[in-house]
């Protein structure tokens with residue numbers, strides 16, 4: 001149905017700036033969205049959408065930012081439905097263990113490692129892709145726990161007043177840090 005409604009919008013060309021599909025019982029964002037390259041405001045409030053479609057990222061790419069307003073309240077997107085998961089032991093391969101050791105030594109300014117790493121540009125390049133744990137602040141390379149943290153939106157953001165919490169993707173280095181997380185961080189199964 002959403003596709004049909006959008007096709008109707010697009011009959012007037014691809015230049016629609018505002019699309020409002022509020023309360024239409026839509027379960028999926030229409031794929032034809034990506035054709036609306038002039039879109040500035042998109043309203044999908046009060047629907048049954050549970051996933052943001054990849055086409056939306058086409059419209060919000062940083063180098064070509066067009067979409068300025070996106071309303072998606074009252075969709076299952078933001079429902080918190082936690083389940084208790086089994087805790088598993090951390091299991092890192094040798095490459096990850098070595099990378100974590102080197103990154104920690106570099107952060108502690110170990111002069112031997114700092115000097116040695118200059119001889120290995122490919123290792124420097126790999127380490128440059130490191131990610132940081134939001135709990136302990138330490139670095140990791142290829143193994144992590146993907147979580148979501150619910151935060152209060154910044155006052156500078158132009159969003160609905162009804163939206164009290166926004167989910168942000170955060171990464172944790174280990175089960176140990178997962179056990180020390182705050183009540184607003186949830187693991188993604």
Ligand SMILES: [Zn+2]
Pocket residue numbers: 133134135136137138172173174177
């Ligand atoms: Zn950590």
